[in-house]
Amino acid sequence: MIIRPRRLRANQKIRDLVRETVLTKNDLIMPLFIDENLNAGDKKEIPSMPNQYRFSIDGVVEECKEIADLGIPAVILFGIPRYKDEIASSAYDKNGVIQKSIRKIKDELGDELLIIADTCLCEYTSHGHCGLIKDNKVLNDETLEILSKIALSYAESGVDVVAPSDMMDGRVGRIRSVLEENDYKDVAIMSYAAKYASSFYGPFRDAAESSPKSSIKDRKTYQMDYGNSREALREIELDINEGADMVLVKPALPYLDILKMAKENFNVPVGGYCVSGEYSMIEAAAQNGWLNREEAIMEALYCIKRAGADFIITYWAKEVANLL
Numbered sequence: 001m002i003i004r005p006r007r008l009r010a011n012q013k014i015r016d017l018v019r020e021t022v023l024t025k026n027d028l029i030m031p032l033f034i035d036e037n038l039n040a041g042d043k044k045e046i047p048s049m050p051n052q053y054r055f056s057i058d059g060v061v062e063e064c065k066e067i068a069d070l071g072i073p074a075v076i077l078f079g080i081p082r083y084k085d086e087i088a089s090s091a092y093d094k095n096g097v098i099q100k101s102i103r104k105i106k107d108e109l110g111d112e113l114l115i116i117a118d119t120c121l122c123e124y125t126s127h128g129h130c131g132l133i134k135d136n137k138v139l140n141d142e143t144l145e146i147l148s149k150i151a152l153s154y155a156e157s158g159v160d161v162v163a164p165s166d167m168m169d170g171r172v173g174r175i176r177s178v179l180e181e182n183d184y185k186d187v188a189i190m191s192y193a194a195k196y197a198s199s200f201y202g203p204f205r206d207a208a209e210s211s212p213k214s215s216i217k218d219r220k221t222y223q224m225d226y227g228n229s230r231e232a233l234r235e236i237e238l239d240i241n242e243g244a245d246m247v248l249v250k251p252a253l254p255y256l257d258i259l260k261m262a263k264e265n266f267n268v269p270v271g272g273y274c275v276s277g278e279y280s281m282i283e284a285a286a287q288n289g290w291l292n293r294e295e296a297i298m299e300a301l302y303c304i305k306r307a308g309a310d311f312i313i314t315y316w317a318k319e320v321a322n323l324l
């Protein structure tokens with residue numbers, strides 16, 4: 001007797017019936033860039049990310065309404081401030097670009113949309129690093145002080161979730177205790193627990209103006225080495241023990257093994273960040289007619305989910321919500 005697995009692939013109905021992984025709108029988080037230098041109503045396309053924009057503070061409120069109407073549950077916000085300095089002071093300014101945006105979005109949309117705020121220094125420092133710098137070194141413990149100030153000011157503005165993306169040691173614990181002390185017990189932490197030093201972030205740096213500009217040219221002393229996987233488990237374990245409610249693996253597609261390990265080893269929700277380079281790679285190939293854009297997008301996101309992601313941060317969130 002021949003075993004015939006093809007019987008279950010004979011038509012779309014039966015394929016749908018036996019499909020193991022399902023992608024829904026509820027899995028999606030849309031990243032948004034807010035540029036304090038833009039006037040109300042202006043938006044600026046990001047050259048290396050076709051169809052992705054930087055919004056003004058007013059513009060992002062309108063964009064969030066559209067996103068909520070599409071049934072997408074959450075956005076993650078990144079800010080481009082008017083003013084940068086050595087210590088990222090505009091990141092924890094009560095009237096900073098993200099703080100203002102959170103208040104405006106919450107005023108308009110209330111609980112219709114979850115607001116996650118990326119919590120880091122790199123978009124706000126003149127040197128472009130995720131930590132403070134002294135004597136050609138990225139300082140760890142001194143940076144925690146700034147990170148917890150940023151997280152607290154986002155909490156004061158009404159954020160639902162803070163997402164520390166800096167990869168300093170001990171930051172989740174520090175942020176958690178500052179939030180508890182100030183009675184923001186309900187603000188969740190989504191930590192970028194396994195964040196790799198990746199060349200796939202290239203277009204994002206275009207979008208967020210966050211390339212390292214100091215004599216320290218890369219982020220390899222704090223982001224992870226792409227040759228390592230067990231180290232990711234250690235990073236995730238530390239963040240969970242320090243109080244992370246959810247963890248992220250970033251990037252996603254070249255790191256599906258890490259997503260799978262994270263899902264199998266821990267009992268907290270795991271997310272995959274499908275980063276700018278993954279987006280631009282497919283967009284560029286599609287522009288050249290080298291692959292079917294919509295099919296490639298769906299396949300990419302399904303594979304991230306299949307590998308273990310409970311949710312996906314993706315620049316295609318709006319488009320995929322329309323297709324689903």
Ligand SMILES: [Zn+2]
Nearest residue numbers: 120121122130
């Ligand atoms: Zn950063």
